[in-house]
Amino acid sequence: MSNRTISQEYLKGLWEENPVFRQLLGMCPTLAVTNAMINGLAMGLATSFVLIFSSLVVSSIKKLIPSQVRIASYIVIIASFVTIADRFLAAFFPPLSKNLGPYVPLIVVNCIILGRQEAFSSKNTVGRSLTDAVGMSTGFIFALLVLSAIREILGMGTFFGLPVMGVWFKPWVIMVLPAGAFITLGILLGLFLFIEHKTKVRS
Amino acid sequence: MEILTILISAVLIKNFVLYYFLGICPFLGVSKKLDSALSMGLAVTFVMSITAVVSWLINHFILIPYSLEYLQIVSFILVIASLVQLVEMFIRKISPPLYQALGIYLPLITTNCAIMGLALLAVRKNYNFIESVVFGFGSGVGFTLAIVLMAAIREQLDLADVPEPLKGAGITLIVAGLMALAFSGFSGMIK
Numbered sequence: 480m481s482n483r484t485i486s487q488e489y490l491k492g493l494w495e496e497n498p499v500f501r502q503l504l505g506m507c508p509t510l511a512v513t514n515a516m517i518n519g520l521a522m523g524l525a526t527s528f529v530l531i532f533s534s535l536v537v538s539s540i541k542k543l544i545p546s547q548v549r550i551a552s553y554i555v556i557i558a559s560f561v562t563i564a565d566r567f568l569a570a571f572f573p574p575l576s577k578n579l580g581p582y583v584p585l586i587v588v589n590c591i592i593l594g595r596q597e598a599f600s601s602k603n604t605v606g607r608s609l610t611d612a613v614g615m616s617t618g619f620i621f622a623l624l625v626l627s628a629i630r631e632i633l634g635m636g637t638f639f640g641l642p643v644m645g646v647w648f649k650p651w652v653i654m655v656l657p658a659g660a661f662i663t664l665g666i667l668l669g670l671f672l673f674i675e676h677k678t679k680v681r682s
Numbered sequence: 683m684e685i686l687t688i689l690i691s692a693v694l695i696k697n698f699v700l701y702y703f704l705g706i707c708p709f710l711g712v713s714k715k716l717d718s719a720l721s722m723g724l725a726v727t728f729v730m731s732i733t734a735v736v737s738w739l740i741n742h743f744i745l746i747p748y749s750l751e752y753l754q755i756v757s758f759i760l761v762i763a764s765l766v767q768l769v770e771m772f773i774r775k776i777s778p779p780l781y782q783a784l785g786i787y788l789p790l791i792t793t794n795c796a797i798m799g800l801a802l803l804a805v806r807k808n809y810n811f812i813e814s815v816v817f818g819f820g821s822g823v824g825f826t827l828a829i830v831l832m833a834a835i836r837e838q839l840d841l842a843d844v845p846e847p848l849k850g851a852g853i854t855l856i857v858a859g860l861m862a863l864a865f866s867g868f869s870g871m872i873k
Contacts, residue, residue: 503851506706507795554763558756566752581802584755588795590707657701658863665848665855672847 485610492614498591499622500671505591508582509623510660516639519627520620521575525568525583527616529560530592531609538600538608553596554587561587591619629663630654685816687872688809692820695869698796699828700862702803705796709829710854712787719833723826725787727819729769730800733762734818737801738811758801766791796825831861 483491498504505526512522536556537544544552565583568576576583586592595615600608631637634654636644653659698704705726712722737758745751770788774781781788791797800821804814835857844853 503710506710507703507799510706511703551760551763554759555756558759562752562755565755581799581806584802585704585795585799587755587759588798653863656862656866657703658859658866660703661855661859661862665852665859668855669845669848669852672852676847 485607488607488610489614489617492611492616492618493621494618496615497618497622498615499619500668502591502594504594505589505619506664507585508589509626510657510664511582512579513623513627513630513660514634514655515578516624516627516631517575518578519623521568521572522579522582523616523620523623525564525579526586526589526591526619527613528564529557529586529589530595530616530619531612532560533557533592533596534600534608534612535605537596538603538605541601544601549601550593550597553593553601557592557596558587591615626660626663626667629667630659634659685812688813688816689820691872692817693824693827694865695872697824697828697865698799698821699825700858700865702799704799705794705825708787708791708794709825709832709858710851713829713832713836713854716830716833716837718787719829720826721783722787723822723829724783725791726794726796726825727822729766729788729791729797730818730822730825731815732765732769732818733797733801734804734814735811736761736765737804738809738814741805742811754802754805759798762797762801766797796821828861832858835861 492498494501496502499506499509508522508526512518533553533556537553561584564586565576568579568583595612599611603611628638631639632643633651636642636648636650651659654663692698696702699706699709708722708726713719740757740761741754745754745757766788770781773788800818804817807817809817832854836854839853839857848856
């Protein structure tokens, strides 16, 4: 059982235990779909849906799951919600579903989701697990939006598809290529560590 | 010819790590030493080839005939997880030296998104049986190539003067970015 207050439980996902920047989890979708902001946002929302509902189910039935088969049970629960998200996107947002390609079904192997079930939902109450899941989801969406904003503005000169840079601006093609994803995330991780180091020195 | 195209494309052009961003976790985690990177690569290649066979069989003999395609995600993940366990027990029985060499890397593969990604991509590309197997093997070789190159670079990088905040994951990702850039030079090979 964790002994944080509810608001601390929520806020830890944003910075202190941010799944992408601090725990380095869920790297595959983070790098793959952040070439445009709309893709990053859709991926973030789909992952949040799966994470929140899986946490809800796992924390409600945690006493019924025998501990020997818990990982397999979590995977089946997660896979069911991923199927729902995948079919939903394919039915109502076909172009988006096409852009995200195999990365929507791949949410099932996103380590953030299984990690939270194993480390948190299986040990805590429903309310706490939900708060934790919403916090982690916000942190994940935040990370995807930061990364995709940098890549979209520099790579295409647009923000959510709207042009923001002047006519003088020549798009940096490398930012929308796979190489741009790796380099941007690498520099961001360094930047976040640098900021943390500075604040620690000051206090 | 078609088969050769699939093989080259899977190894060099659409490399699993550097183009599809699949298998990033082991790519970052197990690339500190050259020999462990090689063992990981071999284990992944082995499991990928088997996964390609099994997922094709499941898809064409169970899911499609009974129009159960919506169960792809659930069935693939369960089959892959049990397959890795089975392969582990099998290798331990048949070839203890190989088991020693692959060691802890085999169970780690279950959570590797590259394996699941392979099964899903092979279905989306509508490959026939032979093509799926070649795609699985080629993707494994591509993964091995990327992780071995990365380990070799990281061993040299230990001696370099990297700025403090970039040490660890930061510089590894930047190196991976430069590798991805180099690999994108291969993209002109196949139209």
